[in-house]
Amino acid sequence: MTKLATTLIQGSNGSDDAHTGAVSAPLYFSTAFRHPGLGASTGFDYSRLTEPTRALLEQQLATIEHGSQALATSSGMAAIDLVFSTFTKTGDQIIASDDLYGGTFRYFDTRKANYKIDYTTWDGRAIEDLVAKITPATKLIWLETPSNPTMKIIDIQAVATAVHAVRDDILLAVDNTFLTPVYQTPLTTGADLVVHSATKYLGGHNDILAGAVIAKTDALAEALRAQLTTTGQVLDPFDSWLLLRSLKTLSVRMHAHTANAQFLAKGLATLPAVSKVLYAGQGGMISFYLTENTDVNAFLQHLAVCSFAESLGGVESLVTVPDVQTHHDMPIAQRRALGITPNLIRLSVGLEDKEDLLADLTQALAAAGK
Ligand SMILES: *Cc1c(COP(=O)(O)O)cnc(C)c1O
DSSP: OOOHHHHHHHTTTTTHHHHHHHSSSOOOOBBBOOSSTOOSSOOSSTTTTHHHHHHHHHHHHHHHHHHHHEEEEESSSHHHHHHHHHOOTTTTTTEEEEOOOOHHHHHHHHHHHOOOOOOOOOOOOOOOHHHHHTTTTTTEEEEEEEETOOOOOOOOOHHHHHHHHHOOSEEEEOOOTTTHHHHHHGGTTOOEEEEEETTTTTTSSSSSOEEEEEEHHHHHHHHHHHHHHHHOOOOHHHHHHHHHHHHTTHHHHHHHHHHHHHHHHHHHHHHHEEEEEESSSSSEEEEEETTBBBBBHHHHHOOOSEEEOOSSSSSSSSSEEEETTTTTSSOHHHHHHOOOOEEEEEEEOSOOOHHHHHHHHHHHHHHHHH
């Protein structure tokens, strides 16, 4: 296999050599595919099952995450639902790291209320504590690292080794939205499943809603595919094509996000309005706390380059307040225990000029002094 940057760019090149030699993959809108005869198929029958453009995307996603197969879904939440609806049933228990995307907790709560699939959380620190939470009902472990929004790091390999030593049929799933395969490939360090909100870095331009599940083995992938065919939350052809196009620049973008974020993490730490900066060292996500003397709303209103908007991973820099936005559905006591407070700001560092970004944050913070 070529190196990642090459694979990302060349992956779908040559896919149409049998017809036109197109360098950019063709986009097929057809929902139905003609059969050569009774019991015969071109490999494509009906687009909920498989579709040529989505199939190219899925091949590319599987390759870059080192999985056997991938499934492209209509959103990140659809990808999360695909994993849980395929592999968990009433009476099962799951264990999740405690600092997760807020929508994932909302999803776990509905599974608990409607299907009696219990979940418990682990603080992501001592692995013995995680192992102690495993019961005969434990079906799946769910991790997000670095965590969202407080940037805790979990050693995936250490978790995989400890969990699989207890029982090798417990599935380990990692939401790899923040670091992407440019910085982290969980399937090479013991995970069974990787999930993405491809709306974020994989898409990268704040213009595609998409998700993906990548499975380590064909057996896991076939179970997921059977469920996806049943429920139909697949990614449509046009968004599949856009995502395939976005992936070509993933490596370039991630390294540029990191360079900008490293610069801003340093710069923010020197500002009087900032009491603490949380940054994992790579990727484009930074969280920081404002001092008590800073008016959060005034800060948001004075931003001129960064947008106050609720997403991440795109070329445009976005600022959110997790306490009132992404994590608002989490009980307040849990938010406070995790350090999600009203003065915690999450910044998705985009690809604008780094000095423009620091100047924008600096002037907005200066204007927000109380
Ligand atoms: C946004 C996000 C999701 C949900 O994905 P959607 O594409 O919005 O459905 C899941 N996990 C993480 C880490 C996210 O940031």
